[in-house]
Amino acid sequence: xxxxxxxxxxxxxxxxxxxxxxxxxxxxxxxxxxxxxxxxxxxxxxxxxxxxxxxxxxxxxxxxxxxxxxxxxxxxxxxxxxxxxxxxxxxxxxxxxxxxxxxxxxxxxxxxxxxxxxxxxxxxxxxxxxxxxxxxxxxxxxxxxxxxxxxxxxxxxxxxxxxxxxxxxxxxxxxxxxxxxxxxxxxxxxxxxxxxxxxxxxxxxxxxxxxxxxxxxxxxxxxxxxxxxxxxxxxxxxxxxxxxxxxxxxxxxxxxxxxxxxxxxxxxxxxxxxxxxxxxxxxxxxxxxxxxxxxxxxxxxxxxxxxxxxxxxxxxxxxxxxxxxxxxxxxxxxxxxxxxxxxxxxxxxxxxxxxxxxxxxxxxxxxxxxxxxxxxxxxxxxxxxxxxxxxxxxxxxxxxxxxxxxxxxxxxxxx
Amino acid sequence: xxxxxxxxxxxxxxxxxxxxxxxxxxxxxxxxxxxxxxxxxxxxxxxxxxxxxxxxxxxxxxxxxxxxxxxxxxxxxxxxxxxxxxxxxxxxxxxxxxxxxxxxxxxxxxxxxxxxxxxxxxxxxxxxxxxxxxxxxxxxxxxxxxxxxxxxxxxxxxxxxxxxxxxxxxxxxxxxxxxxxxxxxxxxxxxxxxxxxxxxxxxxxxxxxxxxxxxxxxxxxxxxxxxxxxxxxxxxxxxxxxxxxxxxxxxxxxxxxxxxxxxxxxxxxxxxxxxxxxxxxxxxxxxxxxxxxxxxxxxxxxxxxxxxxxxxxxxxxxxxxxxxxxxxxxxxxxxxxxxxxxxxxxxxxxxxxxxxxxxxxxxxxxxxxxxxxxxxxxxxxxxxxxxxxxxxxxxxxxxxxxxxxxxxxxxxxxxxxxxxxxxxxxxxxxxxxxxxxxxxxxxxxxxxxxxxxxxxxxxxxxxxxxxxxxxxxxxxxxxx
Numbered sequence: 001x002x003x004x005x006x007x008x009x010x011x012x013x014x015x016x017x018x019x020x021x022x023x024x025x026x027x028x029x030x031x032x033x034x035x036x037x038x039x040x041x042x043x044x045x046x047x048x049x050x051x052x053x054x055x056x057x058x059x060x061x062x063x064x065x066x067x068x069x070x071x072x073x074x075x076x077x078x079x080x081x082x083x084x085x086x087x088x089x090x091x092x093x094x095x096x097x098x099x100x101x102x103x104x105x106x107x108x109x110x111x112x113x114x115x116x117x118x119x120x121x122x123x124x125x126x127x128x129x130x131x132x133x134x135x136x137x138x139x140x141x142x143x144x145x146x147x148x149x150x151x152x153x154x155x156x157x158x159x160x161x162x163x164x165x166x167x168x169x170x171x172x173x174x175x176x177x178x179x180x181x182x183x184x185x186x187x188x189x190x191x192x193x194x195x196x197x198x199x200x201x202x203x204x205x206x207x208x209x210x211x212x213x214x215x216x217x218x219x220x221x222x223x224x225x226x227x228x229x230x231x232x233x234x235x236x237x238x239x240x241x242x243x244x245x246x247x248x249x250x251x252x253x254x255x256x257x258x259x260x261x262x263x264x265x266x267x268x269x270x271x272x273x274x275x276x277x278x279x280x281x282x283x284x285x286x287x288x289x290x291x292x293x294x295x296x297x298x299x300x301x302x303x304x305x306x307x308x309x310x311x312x313x314x315x316x317x318x319x320x321x322x323x324x325x326x327x328x329x330x331x332x333x334x335x336x337x338x339x340x341x342x343x344x345x346x347x348x349x350x351x352x353x354x355x356x357x358x359x360x361x362x363x364x365x366x367x368x369x370x371x372x373x374x375x376x377x378x379x380x381x382x383x384x385x386x387x388x389x390x391x392x393x394x395x396x397x398x399x400x401x402x403x404x405x406x407x408x409x410x411x412x413x414x415x
Numbered sequence: 416x417x418x419x420x421x422x423x424x425x426x427x428x429x430x431x432x433x434x435x436x437x438x439x440x441x442x443x444x445x446x447x448x449x450x451x452x453x454x455x456x457x458x459x460x461x462x463x464x465x466x467x468x469x470x471x472x473x474x475x476x477x478x479x480x481x482x483x484x485x486x487x488x489x490x491x492x493x494x495x496x497x498x499x500x501x502x503x504x505x506x507x508x509x510x511x512x513x514x515x516x517x518x519x520x521x522x523x524x525x526x527x528x529x530x531x532x533x534x535x536x537x538x539x540x541x542x543x544x545x546x547x548x549x550x551x552x553x554x555x556x557x558x559x560x561x562x563x564x565x566x567x568x569x570x571x572x573x574x575x576x577x578x579x580x581x582x583x584x585x586x587x588x589x590x591x592x593x594x595x596x597x598x599x600x601x602x603x604x605x606x607x608x609x610x611x612x613x614x615x616x617x618x619x620x621x622x623x624x625x626x627x628x629x630x631x632x633x634x635x636x637x638x639x640x641x642x643x644x645x646x647x648x649x650x651x652x653x654x655x656x657x658x659x660x661x662x663x664x665x666x667x668x669x670x671x672x673x674x675x676x677x678x679x680x681x682x683x684x685x686x687x688x689x690x691x692x693x694x695x696x697x698x699x700x701x702x703x704x705x706x707x708x709x710x711x712x713x714x715x716x717x718x719x720x721x722x723x724x725x726x727x728x729x730x731x732x733x734x735x736x737x738x739x740x741x742x743x744x745x746x747x748x749x750x751x752x753x754x755x756x757x758x759x760x761x762x763x764x765x766x767x768x769x770x771x772x773x774x775x776x777x778x779x780x781x782x783x784x785x786x787x788x789x790x791x792x793x794x795x796x797x798x799x800x801x802x803x804x805x806x807x808x809x810x811x812x813x814x815x816x817x818x819x820x821x822x823x824x825x826x827x828x829x830x831x832x833x834x835x836x837x838x839x840x841x842x843x844x845x846x847x848x849x850x851x852x853x854x855x856x857x858x859x860x861x862x863x864x865x866x867x868x869x870x871x872x873x874x875x876x877x878x879x880x881x882x883x884x885x886x887x888x889x890x891x892x893x894x895x
Contacts, residue, residue: 044483318812333827336794344833346818351809351839359822362830 001062002034008064009132015069016135029132036125048309048341049280051126051225054249058223059193064166068094068135078157078188083406085184086152091159093167093196095136100152107146113139113172122255126225130168130199139172142179142208151182151403156198158191158222170199175208175236182400185214185226187246192221201229204236206260211239211400216246217410219274223249234260241398242269243411244279244308251280257288258320264293268397271299271331272411273306273338280309287320294324299394300331300361301387302338311343312357318349327357332364332390442499448472451600454499458569458603461576471589471599478593485785485817486725486754488698491663498601498634557618564609565620568636571607578609582640586669586706586733595702598634598667605635605666610645610676619875621650637668641676643709648679650878661689661724666701674709674736679717681874683882686722693752693781696724703730707739707765715742716759717873719882721889724753729787731760734768734796741770744870746882748889749782749814758788758805758819763796763829772803775867779810779890785817792829799829807837808866810859810890860887 009030013023038052039045055062072091079087087099100108142148154171175181185198204210214226224247230238242252256265269281285294300308314325331340344357364386372382395411398404442453451472455465480491558565564575571579589599606622622637641647664686670678680703689696699722705714716730732741743759761770770790778784790801807816818835840862848858863886864871871879 318815321812331824333824336827338827339823339825341824342820342822342833344818344820344822344835346807346835346837347815348807348809348817348837349815350812351814352812353809354838356834356836357818358835359820359833360831361822361824363827 001037004062005030005034005064011065012068012133012135015067026132029128033125033128033132036128039125045124045282045311048311048343049249049251049278049307051223051249051251054223054278055195058221058248059164059195061164062166062195063164064133066092066094066162066165066167072096072159072161075157075159078155080153080184080186080406082409083151083402085150086148088152088154088171090154090156090169092162092165093135093169095138095169098138102150103148104146107143108148109139109141109143111139111141113137124227126197127199127227129166130170130197133166133168134170134199137170137172139174141174142176142181144176145178146176147180148182151184153184153186155186155188156196157188158194158196160191162191162194164193166195166197168197168199170201172201172203173210174203175205175210177205178207179205180209180211182211182403183213184403185212187214187216187224188218189220189222189246193223195223196225198224198226200227202231202238204230204232204238204263206233207235208233209237209239211241211403213241213243213398213403213407214252215243215407215410216250217243218246220246221248223247225251225253227253228255230254230256230265232256232258232260232263232265235262236260237264237266239266239399240268241394241407242267242281243272243407244269244281245272245277245411247279248276249278251282254281254283255286256284256294257286258292258294259288261289261291264295266294266397267296267298268394269296269298269310270391270394271308272301272391273308274303275305277306278309279307280311282309282311282313284313284315285325287314287316287323287325289317289320291322292320292324294326296327297394297397298329299391300329300340301391302331302333302335302340304335305337307339307341309341310359311345313345313347314355314357316346316348316350316353316355321350321352323350323353323355325353325355329359330390331361332387333361334364441497444497445494446496446498446601450498454601454603457499458572460569460572463576463580464572467584467589468600471596472601474590475593475596475600478596480593484727484756485787486727486756486783488661488725491698493597496663499603558616561614561617562611563614563616564607566607568602568605568607568638571638575607575609578640579607579638582669582671583636583638584669586671586704587667587702591702594665594700595667598636598665598702602634602636602667605637606639607637608639608647608649610641610647612642613644614642615645616647619648619650621652633662633664633666635666637666639668639670639678639680641670641672641678641712643673644675646677648875649681650875651680651682652685661696661698663698664701664723668701668703668730670705670714672705672707672709672712672714672739675711676709677713677715678705679715680705680730681878682716682718682720683874683878683885684718684720684722684726685885688722688751688753689724691751691780693724696753697722699723699726699728701728703728704733705731705741706733707736707741707768709739710736710765711738712736713740713742715740715744715873717744717870718746719870719874719885720745720747720755720757721885723755726753726755726757729758729760731762732770733762733764734770734799735764737765738767739765740768743770743772743774744873745774746777746867746870746886747775747784747786748777748886749779749784750889751780751782753780753782755783756785756787758786760789761791761801762789763792763799763801766795766797766799768796768799770799770801772801772805773869774803774805775870776805776807776816777810777863777866777890778807778814778816781813783815783817785819786835787819787821789821789823790831790833791821791823792826792831794825796826797828799826801829801831801833803831803833803835805835806866807835808863809837809839856890859890863887863890
């Protein structure tokens with residue numbers, strides 16, 4: 001694989017118009033990735049789902065080259081109906097369009113920052129891979145006191161030009177003081193067996209609000225990895241919702257540093273998995289100063305041969321007194337072949353804190369099914385009603401009513 | 416303050432911190448096949464036992480010391496340890512207690528172990544392990560009447576080779592992790608218990624471990640077999656003298672419960688934790704594992720951990736028999752510079768198996784405590800359930816409390832519930848107690864004892880009182 005990597009890397013560099021300096025920095029990341037390879041189960045973080053094995057099994061002849069110089073045709077049928085929105089469209093990992101037509105142009109800055117790789121210092125070879133191969137890094141800056149009028153939808157789509165490719169993309173966001181943004185990641189795939197590697201960095205200044213909704217709903221055979229790094233100043237709020245249901249493999253990783261007092265982070269996630277799907281959410285919340293808050297709720301419904309993993313970690317620094325941290329993960333196993341794994345972790349060095357976690361897993365309650373059936377519902381209907389109720393609980397946590405309704409209609413949940 | 420006063424001052428902190436000057440026989444320093452042969456030879460072991468040890472040793476050479484635990488420690492030089500140390504007078508084993516070295520008996524008196532037959536009043540049968548050798552077992556007569564075998568491991572190897580051969584290494588195989596394999600290669604003694612079919616052991620069985628000589632590691636091995644329909648409650652207590660260097664304690668404990676049998680294993684662990692600056696103390700790297708082999712069997716672990724510089728152990732249950740039950744109750748207290756990484760593993764293999772985990776961690780001073788646990792429900796373990804509760808209490812902002820549970824559910828008819836909280840002692844509770852005339856330390860003691868109540872209740876009477884006192888002592892000086 002290493003030769004392939006080197007060849008593909010050289011080809012990509014040729015198509016990109018970047019300086020010697022940039023190439024040199026990319027080469028360092030490539031070397032790091034070649035040294036470490038894809039993460040495997042020997043690393044604690046990848047213990048439950050081993051991506052190097054999954055890639056080996058599902059993708060034959062993985063290639064890292066894609067010619068980013070050729071534009072792709074945008075298919076307007078993929079756009080979300082019934083909601084006015086700004087757009088960023090990725091097709092096969094190439095940015096095709098950035099459209100902020102609903103917003104005040106002076107309040108948003110968009111810069112190509114390929115030269116300034118925002119370097120995240122984590123021991124994570126997928127981030128190295130991303131830094132080595134990304135073709136563009138845009139920085140989107142929302143200026144002071146400006147709130148985006150309409151949500152921004154980022155379309156992640158693929159077309160039939162690619163197969164067995166690795167696609168890397170990354171974006172960098174900065175929300176200045178007292179600004180806010182609603183961001184939806186919308187995944188629509190028309191091809192299969194590619195590996196998509198997404199890296200986002202968010203910088204939230206004082207009093208800013210970020211709401212990020214990741215919707216992976218439509219069934220496809222791609223493998224996806226997404227890493228969100230969120231830096232939060234005082235009184236900032238981040239809210240992340242993850243709908244993890246479409247891809248064969250999807251790992252969402254979130255790292256949230258609460259650097260300022262009274263900042264808070266919310267993570268809500270839903271897994272709804274069927275045949276052979278393997279999904280994971282891993283969150284790390286670092287409470288670094290006093291009076292910070294985090295809340296996490298993750299629910300899974302697992303069908304035949306599916307597997308979901310939740311690894312949540314709350315870290316409380318010794319300075320971070322008055323921390324409030326909460327984690328809850330629940331799973332319903334529908335079939336004898338489904339599997340749920342959890343590792344809710346607390347690492348606490350301050351004493352005046354309130355931290356707790358809970359985890360429960362099991363089958364659907366037979367008594368509840370009996371109750372509903374005695375009221376005239378069929379077995380199947382009762383089951384669906386109970387599952388919908390179970391998942392709706394998480395969707396109800398979404399604070400934005402417009403988007404809550406959109407998500408409800410997308411996933412077909414009724415109240 | 417002159418040195419004598421200082422010594423007395425020291426003793427106040429850790430009352431078991433005396434050493435006894437008894438001549439020791441030691442094996443040559445270091446770890447190699449000759450040392451293992453020396454140990455086997457001096458214990459007059461049969462050939463199969465030596466084979467067992469050598470097999471473990473060969474395996475050990477391939478293994479690496481694990482390094483994933485939270486508390487890190489300086490590298491141990493395994494070639495710089497004595498692997499066998501026995502009181503000299505043990506060479507010709509005394510026939511009765513009267514022939515024991517009087518100094519040794521005095522040591523046990525200081526420890527408060529009722530070695531003499533007067534112990535009958537207490538109704539506890541005791542096997543005492545001094546450094547690595549089992550010294551005396553009391554109450555033999557009464558136990559023999561019921562057909563119960565309670566003796567030292569070396570004696571069992573001589574007298575009951577068929578049982579030892581069958582069960583030794585059946586729960587912790589020689590191919591296990593580094594420390595367990597090290598123990599299999601060099602273990603010197605320990606306790607052996609066999610409860611015959613249908614017998615309810617009429618008294619609590621008890622072992623006291625003590626490390627006396629310096630630069631020795633203690634590697635004892637305990638094997639408890641409860642045959643069909645039997646019951647036994649077993650207590651283990653540990654102390655060590657105060658020394659500046661760190662001492663290694665790597666024991667193996669294997670429990671086997673056959674059909675309808677029940678084993679209750681309680682530990683009050685009070686090894687020397689090191690002084691308040693974190694110097695010295697015991698490294699307690701123990702492997703404890705129970706196998707519920709038969710249907711309807713039950714194994715219950717109860718532990719009170721207050722000592723050791725570093726505690727690193729996970730008493731586990733393998734629930735293999737249908738309808739078997741595993742329980743784990745634990746209090747772990749760390750103060751000053753102590754570190755603990757402890758918890759349990761519940762592995763559900765049989766149908767209708769149940770497990771319960773109650774873990775209470777208290778950290779104070781500069782200490783660091785981690786609960787690490789695994790609940791694994793296999794796809795064949797239908798209708799199984801697990802309940803886990805782990806609570807941590809923090810005193811001061813220099814210490815840490817961590818919870819790392821691993822939860823794996825592969826069976827859709829099984830339920831797992833897990834809860835954990837971390838908090839500090841509430842100001843209101845403290846205020847309430849102090850208003851009623853308790854000083855702050857007493858108030859904390861009272862609240863902590865309340866916090867630990869669920870676990871303390873599981874201990875046998877005599878131990879519960881001792882444990883309650885220990886909880887108080889361990890936290891002295893952590894308030895204010």
